[in-house]
Amino acid sequence: KNQVEQSPQSLIILEGKNCTLQCNYTVSPFSNLRWYKQDTGRGPVSLTIMTFSENTKSNRRYTATLDADTKQSSLHITASQLSDSASYICVVSSGTYKYIFGTGTRLKVLA
């Protein structure tokens, strides 16, 4: 069964600290993997997209990694800011119109 699992479910960190969110997937075939950020009351916004051959990709303070062998991805947030408080969703694309979503990690950054 195609599945995307994220951990932790929720996370609280202090402003300025770093954190890493995990995504494990059992999806076949694999097309690409995306990380989305969803602020409260808004729709998800794409942060990064990674294809099979990519190991690391950065977008400002966000760095995503992908290990296609172990089927794991991580999203590292550097020097967190209050505006990073949101849900982060991992999505694996598996062919035409096939998107498998994780349940997300809810991040809270405290001042």
Place this chain on the structure above:
Amino acid sequence: ETGVTQTPRHLVMGMTNKKSLKCEQHLGHNAMYWYKQSAKKPLELMFVYSLEERVENNSVPSRFSPECPNSSHLFLHLHTLQPEDSALYLCASSWWGTVPGTDTQYFGPGTRLTVL
């Protein structure tokens, strides 16, 4: 965020009401999607339209009826809903072509639906 808009943003309806959700995309995309987002659950894909043709219908109850009159507009018609249908309904659009990785979905802000 003006790429994908949704109205209304909030909706409260009784089980016998009929209402419609509206989605409009201004990004020139050729695919549009309806998702249901419930608490602590992954987004559930409901319908996909590509070039105004429905290409996916993920076993959604008939009380949800989609309509795509053109490539920029998508509707979700609701009738005789149940309380368990209360959720955030998200619309998304994307460009679906032959270049891998170009199918990033852009989401609207969602409609928060409460069924009494």
